[in-house]
Amino acid sequence: MSPGRFPSSADDGVLIPLVDMVSGSTTSVGNGCPAMIAPDDSADDILYCWDYLHLDDLLHAQTPKSAEVGELIHDEVFFITVHQTYELWFKQILVELDSVMVIMGQGNVRARDLRTVLARLQRINEIQRLMVAQMGVLETLTPLDFLDFRAMLLPASGFQSVQFHLIENKFGLLDRDRLKVEGHDYVATLRPDHAELVTSSEHAPSLFDHVEAWLSLLSFVRVEGFDFMASYQNAAAGMHAASRAKITGLSNVDAVSMDKQLAAFEKSIEKFDVIFDREKWETEVRQGTRRFSYDAFVTALFINLYRDEPALQMPFQILTTLIDVDETLTLWRERHALMAHRMLGRLTGTAGSGYAYLDETAKRYTPFKDLFDVSTYLLPHSAHPRLPRSVLRRLDFQAGYRYVIVRQPPQMARRVTSVEGLDQVGLYPGVDAVSLTRPPGDDVDWRLGSHEYVFSVLGTAPAHEGVRALGEFIENHVAVTYV
Numbered sequence: 001m002s003p004g005r006f007p008s009s010a011d012d013g014v015l016i017p018l019v020d021m022v023s024g025s026t027t028s029v030g031n032g033c034p035a036m037i038a039p040d041d042s043a044d045d046i047l048y049c050w051d052y053l054h055l056d057d058l059l060h061a062q063t064p065k066s067a068e069v070g071e072l073i074h075d076e077v078f079f080i081t082v083h084q085t086y087e088l089w090f091k092q093i094l095v096e097l098d099s100v101m102v103i104m105g106q107g108n109v110r111a112r113d114l115r116t117v118l119a120r121l122q123r124i125n126e127i128q129r130l131m132v133a134q135m136g137v138l139e140t141l142t143p144l145d146f147l148d149f150r151a152m153l154l155p156a157s158g159f160q161s162v163q164f165h166l167i168e169n170k171f172g173l174l175d176r177d178r179l180k181v182e183g184h185d186y187v188a189t190l191r192p193d194h195a196e197l198v199t200s201s202e203h204a205p206s207l208f209d210h211v212e213a214w215l216s217l218l219s220f221v222r223v224e225g226f227d228f229m230a231s232y233q234n235a236a237a238g239m240h241a242a243s244r245a246k247i248t249g250l251s252n253v254d255a256v257s258m259d260k261q262l263a264a265f266e267k268s269i270e271k272f273d274v275i276f277d278r279e280k281w282e283t284e285v286r287q288g289t290r291r292f293s294y295d296a297f298v299t300a301l302f303i304n305l306y307r308d309e310p311a312l313q314m315p316f317q318i319l320t321t322l323i324d325v326d327e328t329l330t331l332w333r334e335r336h337a338l339m340a341h342r343m344l345g346r347l348t349g350t351a352g353s354g355y356a357y358l359d360e361t362a363k364r365y366t367p368f369k370d371l372f373d374v375s376t377y378l379l380p381h382s383a384h385p386r387l388p389r390s391v392l393r394r395l396d397f398q399a400g401y402r403y404v405i406v407r408q409p410p411q412m413a414r415r416v417t418s419v420e421g422l423d424q425v426g427l428y429p430g431v432d433a434v435s436l437t438r439p440p441g442d443d444v445d446w447r448l449g450s451h452e453y454v455f456s457v458l459g460t461a462p463a464h465e466g467v468r469a470l471g472e473f474i475e476n477h478v479a480v481t482y483v
Ligand code: HEM
Pocket: 082, 083, 086, 087, 138, 146, 157, 158, 159, 160, 161, 164, 336, 339, 340, 343, 344, 348, 349, 350, 351, 352, 353, 354, 355, 357, 358, 361
């Protein structure tokens, strides 16, 4: 290899030891690759780890500008590798995000799919934590050494990361919340096909939209004559009256500071008004200070309060993980802004903005801000309204297994006459009743685009496996017959 030239093919020599290390012998299946040889495979069909991972492409995709124009600058290769690693993780985040959105976009998310949603969101969160930590690796490049090749990179910029902007839009960042860079739109520096791709992702339903729709459809909040918000308003009023009495009862406080304390207290509890006043909430949504619909927000509050009920544990974890994901991306933004500051000082980046812009995005770009705000309205456990038995039963797998079967819409004229398989009840010890709690009829919301039947399976034995097994039986085998 000539001095200053970066290897561009395996023949250049630098990569040979790596080849030896990975291959070992031609029949090896080790080195972290999945088992790749079936016993009767012919030699041609043997899958080789290097090929499987397309390492010829991947490991030769680092082509520094410095080597093109003269001497290779050692740190430029490192800079490219760090960037590429980020883009690979961005790609994986998009894969996870898209799959979560497919599940969440079903209209009526099946309870059994929530674990997958949670697992994929958690994976996104872990990747983002790694992305934050990776800034430390990048910072082993000193500002002075960066100067040796920085000018060669103009006018390219991290701002042109198409995948990063896709992630932002798919999470639910709104164009109206974006900052302009030097008066320009964020897609202004992108190639036209990339700008088109990113802009079109602004108009597709985002994770935020899917989560909002899912929360709005979960109907725990007003069921069977129980009006949760009315009860919660009473509970909040009781708590606030007790706190007010405590302040006015303070004996060692003069009149002036008492008035001050009372005024501060009244101001703090004014914040509650908006959750008991749908119109006020909707006005704030129109003004852009809130984003979730009123129904979605109230459900999120309910899930946070009653998170220990079995049916709410998974939704609670999903809401918590959405906050985690929003938070770790914010941490990445902050970390990247700090790195840009120490690398560039007060200079601007290649797209014309500096760390101040990056820092500001960290403060503003939080699509799930409403979920963070739920804490404003939490009351201590002792003040939570007691849920009626009928609601508790719906939220408890042990007392009853509520199962939802979604079918494509049947013709409206058809009515259910029998549900095959329900006579199997006797096979499941501990299950003593199965009922179709919402028979399809004119009251069904046809706008959902799918038809929902809710089966209640009541078991006598707590947490009896039979209840769960019957639920799965219904899921897999029940055929609904129509006339
Ligand atoms: C020496 C290293 C780096 C410096 C000094 C730096 C600096 C900057 C600056 C100043 C901006 C604002 C736009 C501009 O004027 O160019 C920016 C944007 C951006 N950079 Fe970096 N960056 C570096 C490395 C990276 C890496 C490794 C990534 C990973 C992909 C990255 C991703 C981004 C993204 C996604 C934006 C757009 C952020 C937004 O608009 O909110 N940067 N960078």
